[in-house]
Amino acid sequence: MTAIQPLADPSVVEAALDEGAHEQWRALEDEVAADPARLGRVFPAAARKTGRGPLPGADGVLLEDAVRVSLVRSAARSLDPEALLAELREVYRYGDSDEKRAVLHALNGADDELDGTDLLLDALRTNDTRLVAAAMGPHSDRLDADAWRQGVLKCLFTGVPVSSVTGLARRADRELAEMVQRYQREREAAGRDVPLDVQVVLDACAASPEQNRQKDS
Numbered sequence: 001m002t003a004i005q006p007l008a009d010p011s012v013v014e015a016a017l018d019e020g021a022h023e024q025w026r027a028l029e030d031e032v033a034a035d036p037a038r039l040g041r042v043f044p045a046a047a048r049k050t051g052r053g054p055l056p057g058a059d060g061v062l063l064e065d066a067v068r069v070s071l072v073r074s075a076a077r078s079l080d081p082e083a084l085l086a087e088l089r090e091v092y093r094y095g096d097s098d099e100k101r102a103v104l105h106a107l108n109g110a111d112d113e114l115d116g117t118d119l120l121l122d123a124l125r126t127n128d129t130r131l132v133a134a135a136m137g138p139h140s141d142r143l144d145a146d147a148w149r150q151g152v153l154k155c156l157f158t159g160v161p162v163s164s165v166t167g168l169a170r171r172a173d174r175e176l177a178e179m180v181q182r183y184q185r186e187r188e189a190a191g192r193d194v195p196l197d198v199q200v201v202l203d204a205c206a207a208s209p210e211q212n213r214q215k216d217s
Contacts, residue, residue, distance in 0.1 A: 002076040002084045005109030007069040008058035016055055016063055024049040025067055029074045036075035036083075040091045043068055043099050068102035069109065081113040092119050097128050104134035117142045124151050133164040140166050149176045152201060156183060162197045168204045177205035 017025060028042050028049065047064035055063045076084050092103045104123055107116040120143060123135035136151050143151060148171060155162050162168060180201050187194045 002079060002081050002114055003111040004069065004073045004076045004106055006066070006073065007105050007109065008055055008061045008066040010070070012055065012057040013063070013066050013070070015057065017050060021050045025070070028067075028071055032071050033074040033077060036079050036087060039071060039075045039087050040094065042071060043091050043095060043102070046071060047098065064098060065102045065105050068099070069106045072103070072106040081115075085114060085116060088116060089119065092122075097131060101128075101130050101134050104131065104137070104139070107139040108134065108137035110139065115142055117147075120151075121147060124154050127158055129158050129160050132158055133160045136160070136165045138166045145171070145173075145175075149179060152176060153179060153183060156180070156195055156197060156201070159195070162200050168201070169208055172201065172204040172208040174205065177202055180205070 013025075014022060028046060031042055032039050046067045050063065050067045052064040053062065055061045055066055058066065072084075072088070075087060079087065088103050088106065092100050095103065100119075100123065103116075103119065107114065107119065110116070116139060120135040120140060123131040124147075126132065132151075132154055136155060140148060140151060148167075152162065152165055152168070152172075154160070155165060180198055184194050184198050
């Protein structure tokens, strides 16, 4: 059994669904709980059967994401981490951008036994801002230092707010500052606007414990 945290309080999801959609949601959860291998089959249908769009009472959360994460939770109850990762990789591989994003959200709520960094790295190679933002959530703590820094830069390149980045105050360091300063100089030399988040990252680098450790070494 692998623990996955819900993306939103189940009561909030329930309140957003009418009776028919609620029945469909529970039927999908029961189907996946009985046979986790059905996850890839029910994932595409989840939004069509239960709805989509902003979830009232859960700031920044989409209804379809919350429902799909709940399906992953149902599958996870009877799968070990390796088996669950295999299912998630299949869903991610064949899913559209919305389905991929839901997989990343599920990883962000996963316990320490689950390591889906390969999926994060794939998401960071795209220019889909929602995938990039989800990839730099809590599961990005598993990224090595270089991959994490590249993820921060990807946020700057694509306009994803760096407030989406988990661990910025903790992991920002001198090397990230140098990378961001090079990016800033390139933008200025080309006569292009410099994103305001550049200064946010540089301030985080200057104040971070990691930066201070590097200065002392």
